[in-house]
Amino acid sequence: MVEFTRRSLLGTAAALAAPALIRPAWAADTVKLGCLFSSSGTMANIEGRLNHVVRMAAEGLNAKGGVNGRRIEVVTSDPASDWPLYAQIGRQMLQQEKVAALFGCWTSVSRKSVLPVVEQNDGLLFYPLHFEGDENSKNIVYVNSPPASSVLPAVDYLMGAEGVGAKRFFMIGSDYVWPRTINKQLKAYWTSKGVPETAWREEYVPLGFSNFQTLVNQIRSFAAQPGGQPIVVLTVVGSSIPDFLREFANQGIRATDVPILGLDMVEADLEGLDTAPLVGHLNCWAYLQAAKAEANTRFLSEWAAYVKAKSVPFSADTVIDPMVSAYDSVQLWALAAAKAGSFDVPEVRKAFPGLSFADPSGYTLTMGAENNYVARGVFIGSVNEKQGFDILWQSPDAPKPVPFSPYG
């Protein structure tokens, strides 16, 4: 019996020690990049595609001779939408695989989970999602926009004469940090603009909530009250988005009556919906598929070809902002490493200020010396009949990122 037990435990230990990540044979002339995107669990449908984008970007760089004379090798994994596992695998990638940089995380909580790991090991994490801001680690590059430089311009637009002259606001969000922080900043912003407190309402639902009847009733009665044009600021996430939109349309409200500004809404959320009664609702990102830029045309065709060649299990003709942001991340890292002439994190980090890259959105991304954020443009998209977004408005240039919001 002792025999058995010991053997089984030894076996386990052997399993633990075995190289646990998929990787081709190690070679001296390569440099490794690690991916932390889930391909199973709740985030799989949206996060999964980013693994492929990082690979595609690396292949593109390799085709041009790699970086600093070395080929890039991408190490992928599956944190299975399990937050502690992101930290676990991140640690393993930094310590065992010695990756030069990590690309990963979608939710704020997964980033918060990896943050101490990259700080303790002085690694580098490129984070491709927009988020609540109020964070600035020297070990994380925030490739997407904090709310102060993306959400506020969009809301400003809607409040202006060019938009709808919005006067009253119904905020509805999933109950967690991102929506709450956004709404907190919005309220402070409105207060600074002299909007009275009676002009907004704030409601939160649990994550994964789907029964929106009562809330949509409340929105209708809110809209019926006097006081000017109402809009809905929607910060629910995941499966709650289509469920909300469906109920909203079924109760007969159109975008011309009460427009929705869906801050986390992407094409994938419109899959399976009849978008005819939803035409005109808005979203807001640093990239939209319809962006008019040569780099975008190139990116779209490159992605379509990659999907076809590698039979990637995702749509060849849907590209969402985080995909482009992940692509930008790899390019920014490569530019910084080339500029530094090294893969050492402190050297690469020193190379960040002054980097610029013309990305598919048509804007030129830049990084400054004061923080690890990237300046991006702002797009406002408008839902069309074909489950996509048309560009309604875009910022004249890429606003300087403001990590710590002056509002709230």
Next chain:
Amino acid sequence: MSGAVDLSPRVPAVRRIGPALGSDPLLASLVVLVLAAALGLVLLQPAPYLVNMVGQLAAFAILAVSLDLVWGYLGILSLGHGLFFAIGGYVCAMHLLAHAYAVTGTAPDLMQFMGWKSLPAYWTGLTSAPYALVLALGLAAAVAFVFGLASFRSRVNGVYFSIISQALVYVAMLLMFRNDTGLGGNNGMTGFSVLFGWPMGSPGVVTGLAVAALLTLAGVLVGAKVLVASPIGRRMLACRDDEARLRTLGYSTTRLKLGIWCLSAVIAALAGLLYVPQVGIINPRVLSPDLSIEIAVWVAIGGMGRLGGAVIGAVAVNALKFWLSAAMPEAWPFILSGLVLAVVLGLPNGLLDLAALRLRPASLKPTSLKPTWLRRGGGLR
């Protein structure tokens, strides 16, 4: 199953350890192995991520033992043990944050997004580790006591208890997901930078935590073994196999169940306490009903009703999960479900049955699977 051990209650607990372990060579060797692993970590200094993984596995094993104590020995399947694990975890996280705040002066994220100027009153004292320990274990015991008292007094049994405990952990999850609850909502708590004044993540702290978890595991195993080999352990088995008869014999089964239930909750909280500093994050996911079912799965796979089985199950499943979720992510859920079905259908005592096929069958006689619920009348009571 405990053979010829001297069970007399007069013998002091310490002197019962030897005989208790002697009656269960599997467990004894596991304890030795755990202690050897702790020593190995200190002497060999493997890569920190490996050390960390071993430490996490030890925390899971403690959690599995806590469930086995009530399920394997009392027949109460809790599908809400994640609640006690989370209580330990959350209190530990609060301590770490309060401590880090006191030492480094950097305000935790939590304060920032809650808009707090200082930590609220209920965090008072949490900078002290002993207080945090007492609070975590005491809170777990108190919650377990209230819930257990209500359930056991009204004789909520079997699957009813399982469902209700699942609902309890689900309610707790919803509650903790709420931002207004004040413990970080979905983001939970992270950014623990110091432990007893040392920087978190330094090799010494990582090893120290893992060793602490291993030693605790050894201690819990020995303690639990002594308990189940004692007269109380006998009563537990009797209660599992035929509660009504035990009651008729004059024993208060409510008191017995309540006591063991609270003890189990405390051990689960201990596991949470050890788990959180090692992973560096706590979030309401640990309260998801799925995780609580998974604990039962570990125990079932390892072999319920044998403390060693719980440890083996927890270690085997989690090690496999760590490994496969990176190596073969697509296959992992299928392997897990196949494993569960194979164990449930083919190996009623889990992986230990595999060992029994080859080794002395006498020492591994299956623990009783008497279908009391069916024999004692129609439905499932």
Next chain:
Amino acid sequence: MVEGVRRLGLVALLAWGASLMMPPALAADAPLERGPFAAALCGDGAAQTKAVEAFLHRAAEAEAAEIAWAGAALRALLDRRLACLGETALLLDRTGAAEGVEAATGTARPAAGGRSPVLGLRQRALVETASGAAALLTGPSVEARRAGLSILERRIGAVPEAFLLRAASAETDPGLRASLAAVAQSAALSSPDPARRLAAIRAVSEAPSGAAFSRLSALKTDAAYGSDPAFRSALDAALARVERAVSIGNGLAVLYNGLSFASILFMAAAGLAIIFGLMGVINLAQGEFIMIGAYATYGVQEVLRRLAPAWLDAYLLAAIPVAFLASAGVGIAIEALILRHLYRRPLMSLLATWAVSLFLINGVRVAVGSQNLQFAMPSYVSGGVPLYADFVVTWNRLFAIAFAVATLALTLVILKRTPLGLDIRAVTQNRDMAACLGIRTRRVDRLAFGFGSGLAGLAGVALCPIYSVNPGMGANFIVDSFMVVVLGGVGTVAGTLVAALGIGSANVLIEPLYGAVAAKVIVLAGIILFLQRRPEGLFAVRRRR
């Protein structure tokens, strides 16, 4: 009249837009010039706004042909069938067509390189209204004209009164003419003629809604409210009437929301109640049977799309037997392969069904993908109809309620009126005795398990128009539906029904007060407390023991 009331309900909802959209008095009374108008449609937001407002302002006098022409151009702009080559607007047959005709002249031209403008929200509202006005006046059929009117009603303040009068006098259909007159009447709230104002107040109060209340309350600041006692009393009476109606409407809405949530809960729990009551098996894979039912529905839709596109709209009905059989088949297979061996170990069967659910979720994920499935929503499950005040009956929820009622009836008939039902009830009450009497309990178990799984499959059909369908959809129902079963009392359909209604309405009642999260927490905590006191639930089946 009911017609009018209904549509006015819609208007009222949106009346806030009225004041914003009021066209400024424009001096230009020149006839519509096609070239500049088409060019303006291709211009920026300000140009579009100006041109369309001018068009609306003159629509009362313009020639019908001109209005029809402008209507076509506006419609094309809305549908993104307008391509702009510089300032020249082309009308296309469909979005992205290679060739079109010049809007102003009608000459054919290739559309390559054209840009199709995206309407801003403000412009979209205006263009919609203008194209509605064109449809009302020049629509070829009564339906087209009625549709035009219903668009106008949403933004009635932007429509000149003279235009409504012209439309009413030109209208040939008596029903539509009456509706038009009613709309025109209620549009006269700020008319200088006191008699017409009173009539307008009455008309508005006859279509009560929250928005009507706001519109009427705004009149309280009117000078006439202080000086004219007749106006004052008419307004006060109207306000009281609207307020009462609105609260009745809100009450109805709460009832309806509770009922629809309860019917979803009931459908998810009904099969579970039977399985649990009969066999004591906690089936954690029940949610996945719902998912299988939904995927079967999707399969039926795809088959119909290929083979009989004309019948596509009927796929939800055609899917009923398919979904039932698919889920029941999977259920029977699982029973035969796995659960049969575990009847003596209920806690192990719980783990086994958990493993099955894990397997099914991931199997479907690998086989079909993790994205939400695309359903074509037939008209009978999309949209809704305003019934009274602000109370809107949404068709998809009504479908679910009807489905739940049918499920209930089916379950009751099978349990009470068929030999199988008799066997199920006998085995549930006393397994040993039933076996002694010659009932093959194992066969009853299997059929009942199949039936219970099939009911979950039916729930899957009903949920397709309400929730997103993906591999993980079933997981959301498990805790809730077990609470329903245990609260109702194991083995009673009536108990399940009452519990579902109770939980559904409690959730809906608490939600507006404390928010959705707290509502769920309060309801579940309440159930846990209740069960601690009364473990057998609301209705306990009398069992022999």
